[in-house]
Amino acid sequence: MAFRGGPPPAGAIYLDGQQPSLPDPLITAAENALVKVTRDRQFPIGIEGATVPGRRGYGTKGTAITLRSNYFTITTAFEGKTPEFEQTWYRYDVDMVPEPSKQKRRRVIVELLTHQKFCGIQWASDFVKLIVTTKPVDLGKGKEWVEKMSVPQESSGPSAAAGGQQTAPQGPPPAFVQQAQARNQVAVRITHTGVFNVRQLIEYLRSTLAGAEYAVSGDVIQLANIILCKPPNSNAFITNAGHNKYYPYEGHPGAEINDLGAGLEAIRGYYASVRPAVGRLLLNLNVTSGAFYKPMALPLLVREFGGRNKEQDETFLCRLKVRAVYKKDKDATPFMMKMKTIVGFAKENRTVTPQVLVMRFGDADQVKFQYTDASTPNAQPREISVNHYFRQHHGITLRQPKLPVLNVGARSDPQYLPQELCEVPPGQAYNRLLNSNQTTKMLSFAARYPNLNAVSIAGSVQNRGSAQKIFGLAAPGNAPTGNAQLNSVQPWGFRVGVDMISVPGRILANPKVNYATKQISPRFGSWNLAETKFTKPGKFTSWKFLVINRQGRNSLAQPEQISTQLGSALKQYGIQMGRQAPPSTILVNALNFDNRAANDGTLEQAFKQADEEGVRLLFCVLPEHDRWLYARLKYYGDVQFGIHTIGSIGSKLEKPGKGQLMYMGNLALKFNIKGGGVNHTVAGTFGKLGSNTMLMGIDVTHPSPGSKEGAPSIAAVVASIDEHLTQWPGSIRTQKGKEEMVAGLEAMVIERLNMWQKKNANRLPNNIIIYRDGVSEGQYDLVLRMEMPSFYAAFEKRYGNKKNWPKVAVIIVGKRHHTRFYPTRSQDADARSWNPLPGTIVDRHVTGRILREFFLQAHQGLQGTARPAHYVVIKDDVGFEADELEQFTHNMCYLFNRATKAVSICPPAYYADLLCERGRCYLHSTLQEDNGSAGSATGNGEDWSGGVHPRLEESTFYI
Structure with a gap:
């Protein structure tokens, strides 16, 4: 496969004229055979008895196309030859007492693997817990070997830091020295925990029997990932930053680095993961980018960072x-x-x-x-x-x-x-939020044409891609030896193909979008708001224009003129703005820690005055983007005073000509939503479900590395209130940090049911479709075992007898996966970006044996390589057919209420994510400003634990 290495000319064929291979018909046949035995059956998931519905079928709607995907076929190294060429894998667990840090544990395992017991044995390790070999390790009697080891130091020499008691040596070593020596030793226990065979896993994946099982498939996949990641994990110039993500840094010949400014740099990295699919085992390779500290003298780094204090x-x-x-x-x-x-x-x-x-x-x-x-x-x-x-x-x-x-x-x-x-040594990931300039530079570095990423992954026949080289999958000297190439995994009994697989895809038709004055047919997933009126106008009793100037910088040159222009633009869309209170201007000091208390008081006073004037929406014009300032506006508006807020940077409001009209049109979307209006609708979205169907979105956001110790997670539940699917009130709570399952879910579900009943003539919904965001593959069973009982408890309280309960479907929404698709014909691609067209859907050849899942790229990917959303059905009382659920989800992506385009993930999950982010505003200092040894950071409102002001509870205030 030979991708071009740069931006494509118009109408170019993406494989340089090379005819792409067609999707494997044997895989298609195996999928069809499996559907016959999985339809209308339940299958176990996890180890606690949860079950998921089997696949009912594959979608057929849309225009059929062929795509490439960033997956590579894994086969046994000597297929068709005699069994003695197979390799058996031996797994060993490593335990240490006392438990050392992650860095010390790695050093101990590295030292351990130099022991004579491992001489002449092929080994790989995750350097955390597991070692896998191709021959058994002599552990002596039994299946355990215990060894007392000293923790190797990163460098030799006495203590580097000043401070602490020091005593002259007199006689035996002092007690604290003995304790230090003891602390530097660990008892290491190695235990043999299993024997595995990759051929048996592949045979299981090829089976078309519904009852076929391979109990240790997860173990084999885990070991295969360890084996595949050994080359980068053992390279001194490659750092592991994130699950199976490896970044070659300064000193590595394949390093790609870009300056982000303020002490940081971007590094291009690579991801690898073994994935099971129907009929075969696949390797997913992808390009990723991360932010890292610059390697330099520390005082220079601090100076370049340029903190304000x-x-x-x-x-x-x-x-x-x-x-x-x-x-x-x-x-x-x-x-x-x-x-x-x-x-x-x-x-x-x-x-x-x-x-x-x-x-x-x-x-x-x-x-x-x-x-x-x-x-x-x-x-x-x-x-x-x-x-x-x-x-x-x-x-x-x-x-x-x-x-x-x-x-x-x-x-x-x-x-x-x-x-x-x-x-500062190289290769240290920066896990906090980037500033606006760094974000722009990171996007410029990371957002590459799809064909450029494809080159980095797979390269060409003449020169294999960087990802293949990093993981040791390219033949020595890049010799074009085809699928039988010698690579780093072949001694382990398997090999990885060199070409991306071809998969069947389809392009779904765009739905039509309805406004009060006309119906619009979107092109390339977007449409124009000009000369339209919203389906249902929002309404405010009173609103106000608040200009926030900062010392040394005014937000607007002509605030009165802009205020008048905005008011006129909003009325053109039909919004009933009510009385406009006289505009106000406030002055804040420089936006730094030292001025927080004074600035906070100024903001609170402005909201207090607006509240006394009866203002129900405050339009805030800001001098610049500042996270703390934005967070405080939302806290005062949402929580303390119950006033809707919309913020805008002053320079954006002063765009000349059509740019200003377009920007004010985008603002009008938010005004209308906050005023209880309906922006647009999509006819026929519900299909056979009927309009008495409630959609819900659930998400949990966790403390980031910049959060204080003990910081909470934030859970959000949003739900529709009518057939228009524009208004999505929500419930929001804090819960114990880093717990993914929602605590207090029963109460939040009851709140959403009560709201639906209030808005729908005292009726409760017949169907509830839940889109659950933020759940990893290993947690699907937890949703069924830990969250669904909360729904059942809520149903019992609100519906009574079980026969009256609604039908429920639960679909997991995945955004952080690494599956990508590449068009093979110019007519199937966006001419501006080379990405697949909006509406591209794939549910075959890269999906699993049992779970009903599909990948949908509903949006237009204008920048970089588009990432499709991944949908997985884990519960379905409704009985969706494949085409019904796929079209239903696709239609909803055209109903996101603050945009005139299809969005990348369906709105219920999107709104739940937005509501979680709003909760982070209320706990800005706790979740984003851990000042090391400083103790608590400056900021008010940090005692918030859930909910908003009663005046906003029935609205979509967080848009």
């Missing part, structure tokens, strides 16, 4: 690993290097005896600690500064002693280290 610098550096390089004043060569993790800057701290005060953010002269000179017999503890300690004890004169010193110990037991001794 030390709190921001501390947040940026928290948990960053640095290499401390110790070099005496007159020496060119370091005498010691140590890897340390930054906890934060110095914080106020008093040692027990005597009391030594440490200044918050203190420099090397200001931060002091107790020190006992080990070279002086019977020395007494004395107070010493960090600067003096390094000069006296290490012979290092600090050149930048006024920089805040680092704490590289623990918050309760600090160890202090000057910044100037520290270097």
Whole structure:
């Protein structure tokens, strides 16, 4: 397969004229045979008795097309030859006592694999828990081997950090030294836990018997992933950042790096995962991009980051690993290097005896600690500064002693280290939110034409792709040896094909969109709002224009003129705006931590005044994008005062000509929704379901790496209230952090049922279709076992007898997968982006044996490589046929209420995600501003635990 390596010319054939292979007819036949025995049957999932419905069929609607997909066929290495060429896999679990950190555990396993027991044995490891080999390891008697091992150090030499008690050696080692030595040792136990064979898994996947089982298929897939990831996982110039994601960084010949500014860089990486499908085992390869700290001297990194204060610098550096390089004043060569993790800057701290005060953010002269000179017999503890300690004890004169010193110990037991001794090693992922400029640069780096990503994955016959090389799947010297090429996995008894597979797809027809004044036929998944009126106009009793200026920057040059123009534009769409209160202008100080309290008071006063004026929507014009400012506006509007808010950057409102009209049209969508209106409808969306059907979306968002310890997760449930599917009120709560299943779901379901009943003449819905977002494959059974009982409890309270309960369908919505599709003909592709056309759907050849699933790209992928949404049915009382559910889901993607285009995932899941994000605004400091050793961050409203102001509970306030 030979993709071009750059933007395609108009009308180009995507394979350079090469005829793509047709989808494998044997796979199609196997799928058809399986449907006959899976239809109308339930199959077990997980280990606790949950069941899922089997596939009822495959879709047929739409224009048939052939696509390439970023999957590669896995076969046994010597298929058709005698059994002695097979490889058996032996799995071993590794346990350690006491349990070390992840980094120490890896070093122990690396050391362990050099033991003579592993000599001459092919091995692979995840360096966390598992080792897999092609020959049995001699564990002695029984199936266990216990060995006491020292944890290897990242570098040699004494402690790199100043601080802590030190005592001169006299007689036996002091107790704390003995404890340190003990802490550096672990008891390692290796246990043999199974024997596996990849051929048996492939034979199971080829079976067309409904009852065919291979109980250890998950184990084999897990081991295959470990084997495939061994080359990058063992490479010193490749870092693992995320599940099966590997990034070659500075020093690797395949590294692709782009400057993001403010101390960060983008690195192109690669993802690999073994996936079971009907009739075969597949390898999914994809391109990914991530943000990383720049490798440089730490003071230069802090300077480039350019934080507005030390709190921001501390947040940026928290948990960053640095290499401390110790070099005496007159020496060119370091005498010691140590890897340390930054906890934060110095914080106020008093040692027990005597009391030594440490200044918050203190420099090397200001931060002091107790020190006992080990070279002086019977020395007494004395107070010493960090600067003096390094000069006296290490012979290092600090050149930048006024920089805040680092704490590289623990918050309760600090160890202090000057910044100037520290270097930032490459390959360290940055897991917090990027600023707006960095986000733009990241998108520019990551969003590549599909054919460019395809080249990175599969390359050409002459030169295999970077992903294949990273995972050791390209033949030595890139020799074009076809599917029989020698690669890193062949000694394990299997091989990976070199060509992307071909899959059958279809392009569904766009539905028609209805407004009050006309019906529109979308083109390429989008349409124009011009000369239309909304289906049902929203209504406000009073609204107000609030201009927020910042010191040194005004949001608008002519606020009165813009206010009038916006009011006129809104009325043209039919929105009943009611009385417009006199515009207000407020001035806030610079948007930094130091000014938070004063700025917060200014914002609260503006909302208080609007509330006293009877304002029900506040249009806020902002001087710039600032996450804290946006979060506070939403908190005051949604939670404290019950006033709808819409925000806009002033420069966008002042766009000249048609740009301003288009922007105000987009704002009108939000105004109409918040006013209870209906923007547009799609006829025939419900099909056989009927209009007495409620749609629900459920999502949970978790604390990010920038969150405070103990930060909660946020769960949201949204639901439609009528057949128009425009208004989606929701319930929102906090729950224990990092728990995916929704707590308190019964109460939230009852709230949604009560709202439906209130809006539908006291009726309850006959059908409930649930789109559940944010659930991984391993959690499907948890949704059935832990969340569905909450629905049943709610039904019992609201419907009574079970025979009256509604029919329920549950569809999981996946966004974070790595399946991509590439057109094979120009007429099946978007001419501007080379992506598949909107409405492209695939439910064959890359889906599983039993689960009913499909991939739908409903939207127009204008930037980068389009990612289809992945839908998996785990419950279906309704009895959807394949075409019915696929068309139903596709139609809904045209009903997203704040856009005039089809969106990438269906609105119920999209709205639940938006509501979760709104909850993050209410806990902005808790979830986004962990300041290391600073303790709590500045910000109010952090006691919020759920719900919004009663005036907004029945509205779609979060759009």
